[in-house]
Amino acid sequence: MMDMTASIVEELTARFGEQVGQNVPLAPFTSARIGGPADVLVTAGSSDELAAIIGLLWEADASYLLLGGGSNVLVSDRGVRGITVLNRAKAVKFTSGTEPKVWSESGTVFTNLANRCASKGLAGVEWASTVPGTIGGAVYGNAGAFGGDMAHTLAQAKVLTPHGRETWSAADFSYGYRTSALKRGDKRGVVLAAEMSLRTATKEELAVKIGGFSERRKATQPPGASMGSMFKNPEGDAAGRLIEAAGLKGTRIGSAEVSPIHANFFVNHGKSKASDIRALIELVQKTVREKQGVELELEVELAGDWQN
Secondary structure, three states: OOHHHHHHHHHHHHHHHHHEEEEEEOHHHOOOOOOOEEEEEEEEOOHHHHHHHHHHHHHOOOOEEEEOOOOOEEEOOOOEEEEEEEEOOOOEEEEOOOOOEEEEEOOOEHHHHHHHHHHOOEEOOHHHOOOOOEHHHHHHHOOEEOOEEHHHOEEEEEEEEOOEEEEEOHHHHOOEOOEOHHHHOOOOOEEEEEEEEOEEOOHHHHHHHHHHHHHHHHHHOOOOEEOOOOEOOOOOOOHHHHHHHOOOOOOEEOOEEEOOOOOOOEEEOOOOOHHHHHHHHHHHHHHHHHHHOOOOOEOOEEEOOOOO
16 A cells, blocks of 8 residues: 555544445445445545545545445446545435425435435425435436436535535536536535425325336336446437447346346346446447447446556
């Protein structure tokens, strides 16, 4: 381990004790159940801890991987060098009244929050009831489903920047389709918490709506371990349609498969390696480029050591 990393690990261990581990397998922390070990894994249990950890890493100019729900990320078989930060900050607060809101730390699982809101008769985030990942990841990547997305749901977010903690509006994120100023690298920051505007509705109405979303999701997307949508939809088209038209549904490399249910999902059938998924990605991109003339852009991010 490099001296600089060793000194950071010593400092993190002194402050966070058993929340710091070494050579920790990351597959259990990803939705695809794929990925090698983290040299060092430090778990943040609150937004204050997350801010403290990230602040230390920035101060040391250390590279790191931030993991929330582990969806929309493919971790290399070789794992992640240096520091991996696992965000488990999950505090939630509701504000009632004529303009109800929900405030949530960024490690909260979005599906859980959406269902919790519905159980209180609060509408506005039911579109997220089947969206994998955390609030932080949703804010970072402008997650969306069933006509809703973070760009139209977020009231404000607390973001750690090099200048300290700042409050950002949705406009500050300069949202685009499944992207933001943070994801593009236009701004530097880590989402600590988010507040979303809600409205009152009946629990029965929301239960029916969420049930409908769940049935549609089950009918159109595969069960099992996957990263979510693999590619962004090209403007005016759908990545799944292009992949299916290229005759790639059901294509397998190792235990990794282009889903026969929805071609924009790659499924881990139990023993897939990240290298299998990467090979499928490259095969799909090459075939769609040659047959359809379209360059598919990854929605999933590649993380860790991908050197040949």
